[in-house]
Amino acid sequence: ALYTSPAQLPAGRKYDYVVVGGGLGGGVVAARLAETASKNVLLIEAGPRLVPNRDIETIAIPFLCVGLAPDTPADWNYTSTVQPGLAGRTIDYPRGRVLGGSSSINYMIWNTGSSDDWDRYARVTGDSGWSWKAIQPFIKKVERIVPPADNHNTTGEYIPSIHGTSGPLGISLQGYPSLLDSRVIATTEQLSAEFPLNPDMNSGNPIGIGYSQFSVENGSRTSSATAYLEPALSSGSNLDVLVNTQVTKLFQTGTEQGLPAIRGVQFAQSAEGPFYVVNATTEVILSAGAIGTPQLLLLSGIGGSADLKKLGINTLVNLPDVGKNLQDHTVLPNIWSINATQTPDDYARNATLINDDLTQWATTGTGQLATPPATNIGWFRLPKNASIFDTLTDPSAGPTSPHYEFIFAEVWDSFTLPTPTTGHYMILSSNLFTPTSRGSVTLNTTNPFDFPIIDPALLNSAFDIYTIREAVKAAQRFMAAPAWDGFVIEQAGNFAGVTTDAEVEAYARANAATVFHPVGTAAMSPKGASSGVVDPNLTVKGTRGLRIVDASIFPYVPSMHPQGLVYLVAERAVTLIKAGC
Numbered sequence: 001a002l003y004t005s006p007a008q009l010p011a012g013r014k015y016d017y018v019v020v021g022g023g024l025g026g027g028v029v030a031a032r033l034a035e036t037a038s039k040n041v042l043l044i045e046a047g048p049r050l051v052p053n054r055d056i057e058t059i060a061i062p063f064l065c066v067g068l069a070p071d072t073p074a075d076w077n078y079t080s081t082v083q084p085g086l087a088g089r090t091i092d093y094p095r096g097r098v099l100g101g102s103s104s105i106n107y108m109i110w111n112t113g114s115s116d117d118w119d120r121y122a123r124v125t126g127d128s129g130w131s132w133k134a135i136q137p138f139i140k141k142v143e144r145i146v147p148p149a150d151n152h153n154t155t156g157e158y159i160p161s162i163h164g165t166s167g168p169l170g171i172s173l174q175g176y177p178s179l180l181d182s183r184v185i186a187t188t189e190q191l192s193a194e195f196p197l198n199p200d201m202n203s204g205n206p207i208g209i210g211y212s213q214f215s216v217e218n219g220s221r222t223s224s225a226t227a228y229l230e231p232a233l234s235s236g237s238n239l240d241v242l243v244n245t246q247v248t249k250l251f252q253t254g255t256e257q258g259l260p261a262i263r264g265v266q267f268a269q270s271a272e273g274p275f276y277v278v279n280a281t282t283e284v285i286l287s288a289g290a291i292g293t294p295q296l297l298l299l300s301g302i303g304g305s306a307d308l309k310k311l312g313i314n315t316l317v318n319l320p321d322v323g324k325n326l327q328d329h330t331v332l333p334n335i336w337s338i339n340a341t342q343t344p345d346d347y348a349r350n351a352t353l354i355n356d357d358l359t360q361w362a363t364t365g366t367g368q369l370a371t372p373p374a375t376n377i378g379w380f381r382l383p384k385n386a387s388i389f390d391t392l393t394d395p396s397a398g399p400t401s402p403h404y405e406f407i408f409a410e411v412w413d414s415f416t417l418p419t420p421t422t423g424h425y426m427i428l429s430s431n432l433f434t435p436t437s438r439g440s441v442t443l444n445t446t447n448p449f450d451f452p453i454i455d456p457a458l459l460n461s462a463f464d465i466y467t468i469r470e471a472v473k474a475a476q477r478f479m480a481a482p483a484w485d486g487f488v489i490e491q492a493g494n495f496a497g498v499t500t501d502a503e504v505e506a507y508a509r510a511n512a513a514t515v516f517h518p519v520g521t522a523a524m525s526p527k528g529a530s531s532g533v534v535d536p537n538l539t540v541k542g543t544r545g546l547r548i549v550d551a552s553i554f555p556y557v558p559s560m561h562p563q564g565l566v567y568l569v570a571e572r573a574v575t576l577i578k579a580g581c
């Protein structure tokens with residue numbers, strides 16, 4: 001059942017599992033564990049349950065995803081520290097604070113990772129269960145490929161045999177065609193050596209340009225809330241979900257084999273309390289995400305003892321890597337003006353247009369709003385002879401792991417600048433996906449309701465600035481193909497006139513931001529290793545009864561959009577938990 005206040009929880013009910021954080025990882029784990037009729041599961045989520053179309057329409061509407069953060073009730077509204085790599089700017093650092101977590105506010109791009117990324121996870125953890133081959137059954141377990149929003153014939157846009165057809169999460173190809181699509185595909189023919197067409201970017205080898213896949217079904221967002229939690233709640237299962245309630249601490253409930261058993265969970269709705277506690281009889285699963293998870297571990301005395309001491313926190317388990325190793329991708333949306341008479345930029349200028357499209361979406365689930373703004377996506381590697389490799393080794397996991405990404409969208413970059421009152425625009429983002437910079441999440445105070453200090457360290461290494469610069473130059477080469485003649489006018493906005501290496505670098509530092517993919521702050525390492533935070537089975541080192549299932553466990557940031565990989569981690573975690581591993 002759903003509870004909005006701790007006082008409503010059924011008195012005396014024992015929970016086999018307590019899941020902390022009802023986001024992507026936590027939503028999957030809680031719903032799956034509750035499939036076992038004899039197990040009681042409690043999920044505690046800081047944010048509200050926002051019902052699409054009742055409380056907040058835009059969660060469901062794919063095209064309006066960019067309006068879900070920052071500064072909304074569904075976002076934690078974090079801000080980064082001053083970023084030296086971004087010309088001393090601070091940036092918004094969105095994270096979903098709502099049932100479904102960031103899967104309820106993300107941009108829905110669906111990737112399942114490169115085979116080399118997965119094989120590296122297997123290699124560095126010593127667990128072949130994380131290999132690309134071993135992870136395949138979980139793709140089928142999660143996915144259910146459904147028709148795109150416009151019901152077009154998708155033959156040739158993906159490889160059906162490698163996808164799931166019966167999982168809970170509806171996934172579809174990009175919907176309504178944009179003015180860019182045919183030109184992008186023509187460019188893959190004209191410049192095929194550098195920018196080939198890829199028949200399916202989710203085959204394990206994403207390199208090239210592919211048709212995008214999204215967590216969208218019937219023109220609406222799919223998330224861990226819509227696909228896992230809401231069905232579990234409405235089936236009246238043994239899953240209890242407590243929303244609007246923040247977990248403030250995990251605590252020791254006993255000692256097993258000389259190790260602290262951490263099965264106690266403290267929670268409250270405000271810093272003033274009242275504070276409540278619950279003990280899991282089997283396991284606590286921490287799924288508060290790459291920011292919330294290290295924050296909660298540190299508040300609970302699980303972290304580097306030197307850091308904890310400074311804040312007056314007693315060390316329960318000395319794990320110096322908690323909150324370290326934060327990795328994120330960097331977005332850089334390059335704008336071009338285009339010859340067009342109508343694009344979605346007109347939504348910002350014409351109330352009738354957006355109202356008509358909202359009505360169409362609400363009545364039929366169709367129209368421009370039924371598909372996210374991104375169209376095709378491309379994944380590329382620096383050439384083998386790139387000068388950066390004279391001095392640095394390639395940080396990617398292998399030949400199927402891209403260094404950078406292109407995202408096409410038929411819109412102005414509304415992140416950094418207001419949409420101009422005239423003209424039509426497109427963006428070709430050049431995004432860094434194999435960063436070598438490493439940041440951190442640390443505590444600011446011991447008050448769990450205060451935000452932690454978040455330093456994603458974007459563009460903070462020679463490799464990172466080199467690669468994003470080369471990605472911008474690749475985007476310029478792409479747009480110089482004959483396919484764009486007469487359509488593209490010129491570089492626009494902050495990108496206007498940017499040509500030399502020095503100009504590109506200054507432009508990148510002044511305009512880049514996060515792609516919203518923090519990971520790595522409670523990373524996996526081999527069993528017995530003194531580095532890392534969790535063992536390959538995701539249990540927290542040096543403890544009993546505590547496991548982490550969210551994006552913080554990746555030792556390296558995936559070189560693609562991470563939500564698909566987090567779903568796969570969560571599904572495998574369920575298998576491990578059910579098997580008692």
Ligand SMILES: Cc1cc2nc3c(=O)[nH]c(=O)nc-3n(C[C@H](O)[C@H](O)[C@H](O)COP(=O)(O)OP(=O)(O)OC[C@H]3O[C@@H](n4cnc5c(N)ncnc54)[C@H](O)[C@@H]3O)c2cc1C
Nearest residue numbers: 021023024025046101102107108109247289292551561563
């Ligand atoms: C704006 C945005 C756009 C994105 N776009 C994409 C995309 O297009 N494609 C893609 O693949 N990925 C995208 N991502 C990233 C993707 O959504 C995340 O990687 C993924 O959701 C991470 O899952 P998680 O379980 O680790 O964390 P989350 O999904 O963030 O869940 C963590 C949950 O824990 C809750 N929580 C935190 N602390 C506490 C506490 N103390 N007590 C109780 N609850 C707590 C949070 O409120 C949240 O619900 C995007 C993310 C954002 C923010």
